[in-house]
Amino acid sequence: MEAFDFAAVVQAFPYLMQGLMFSLKLTAFSFVAGIVLGTGLALVRHLDVPVLAPLAAGYIALMRSIPLIMVLFWFFFLIPLLLQWVTGAARPTPIGPVYTAFITFAMFEAAYYAEIIRAGLNSIPKGQYEACRALALPMSRTYGLVILPQALRAISPILLTQTIILFQDTALVYVLSITDLLGAASKLAQRDSRLVEMYLAVAVIYLVICVAASQLVAYIRKRNAQAALA
Structure with a gap:
């Protein structure tokens, strides 16, 4: 430690911090887009939609x-070839590492x-569904105004917690040579020959953010438990 x-x-x-901002942007986008797409997938399975389910x-x-790293590689290397085959282009259509990471x-x-989300939907008492049917609410309002808000609050x-894991997984974009938090530290470590300092700094940043987010999860879980007892 003297050195x-x-x-x-x-x-x-x-x-x-520039690398951290990219990691946070990737986390935020993946969270929002993942929730939207995940809700659609959950509803399709929950309602047992023919063919789609x-x-x-x-x-x-x-x-x-x-593994996520394999999905990254597949998308980065195979999708350009697929687009070339579909469009009939002379060369593979590049997507780029940033778009690959976000998508x-x-x-x-x-x-x-x-x-x-599907587990949250299944946890809603059947009486909620029966009450909506008794009020003749259409399915869109039943799920949009009654069922989904309760399910999302419960889960x-x-x-x-899954979003914390998502934030940690953003370090995998390093394999695409993207300057995220880990990528920034790696470039500086190699340039200045300060591997210990840079990687320790990154570990501390991840630790602080993840511990703070875990405390938020614990607070929300405690508040939900108190609301259930009220």
Whole structure:
């Protein structure tokens, strides 16, 4: 530790923050897009929509069975070839690492969010559905105004826990040479030969953010439990 250079960490901090901003943007986009797509998948399975329900189940099983890093590689290398075949272009159509990261993460997380949301839908008492039918509410209003809000409130701690895992997984975009938090630290570490300082700084940043988010999850879970007892 005598050779540990705190000044190197201080100097690198602005660049690390730029990488952190990319990681947070990727997390936020994947969370929103994953929730939207995951809700659709969950509803299709929950309502057992003909044809679509087996397709949704297959998609979820596929995404949950393959490591995220493989999905990143498949999308980055195979989709351009597929687009070339579909469009008849002379060369593969490049997508780029950034678009690959955003699209892949959203699609991958949607499978996990879908199962969480479906569990929330299944946890709603049948009396809620019967009350909506008694009031002659259409299905769109039944789920949009009654069922989904209750389900999302009940599963909010699990959704946030999955989002913490999502934030940690954003480090995988390093393999696409994207300057996320880990990528920024790696470039600085190699340039300045300060591997210990840079990687320790990244570990501390991840630790602070994840611990703070975990405390938020614990608070929401406690508040939900108190609301259930009230």
